[in-house]
Amino acid sequence: MDSGSNNTKSIKRNVVDQLVEGYESATQLQLLLSHQQSNHHIDQTRIVSGDPDPVNELMDKILDSFHKTISVLDSFDQVANVSVVLEGSRNASCGDDSTPASCNGGDSGDSRKRLGVGKSKRGCYTRKKRSHTWTMEARRIDEDIYAWRKYGQKQILNSTFPRSYFRCTHKPTQGCNATKQVQKHEQDPSLFQITYIGHHTCNISVETQAKTEPLDLEIVMDSDNNKLAATISQDHVDPYIQEQGNDISSLIGVGASMVKEEDYNNGDQNCEGSSTYSDLSLVWPDVMMSDDRQHHQNHFYHGEASTTTSYQFSFIDNDQFSSLFDSYCPYEGTSAI
């Protein structure tokens, strides 16, 4: 038992070391870039002359560092038998509203009357585990292509505004378990904080769906723990990083630094084992396909607000994200989800 524990510690140390290295490299890069801005022509000369580009070198180093980290995390999952149970599959067993037969069976259908009315007990249900969750801000809540049906509203502790609960309209007919929660932003009530939970499985075109769901390299936010897990399937990262590193480096870096600060987050990785490269096409929410109206209004969290930590959120605006999307997501012939 101790050996296992030691092994885990060793792995965690390895993770931290790699992250620190990446962080330091990123810092150097930042300095270098700021220096470059003031000496632009000098660096241009260097590049033209074929000298090694320090920016690229650093970038390679950074990416390599994070790549290693991901590998370590991956091996950690195997060693620690952390079921990186994919949130998706977890969802299928828990959240799936094909509620356990015993559940409905025990209190089937029409007997569901209110307790207070003196009738039988309401049927049980299985609470969904948090799965595939991502958050965005928008000025409107109705800008995605899906049809939502409100099923609840609740006043949340220490929140000024109530939280509304929506589920996919097609849940009864197609068993789509996607839900979203909408709450007005505390500081800016004109903004809505929208949390999407789960993938849509309802019948819409692949392309549309792909454009409306998150990348598999999504930053999954575990709102319960105020921790963040940068979840990047290696299948995605390798070719991507090697060829496109620049665009996503900030994203990875943010996620990684958060992991570092918060200490490694054990169970919340969301490694879609079955994911394929096509999952990259599962780009973040609805805004991706949206029109220009919200172009400047939507931000994607790379972290989560925490009342107990000093995280700085890093937002990607649509410009950045679009470039990412353009680079990575030729989702032809891919099947979303």
Add this chain to the structure above:
DNA sequence: GAGATTTGACCGGT
């Protein structure tokens, strides 16, 4: 009348 929303109760996780 059908479908959507409201709202208080119920339930599970912590």
Add this chain to the structure above:
DNA sequence: ACCGGTCAAATCTC
């Protein structure tokens, strides 16, 4: 025990 998420009867809207 508390809190957040979900259920489902009641109510609303078209």
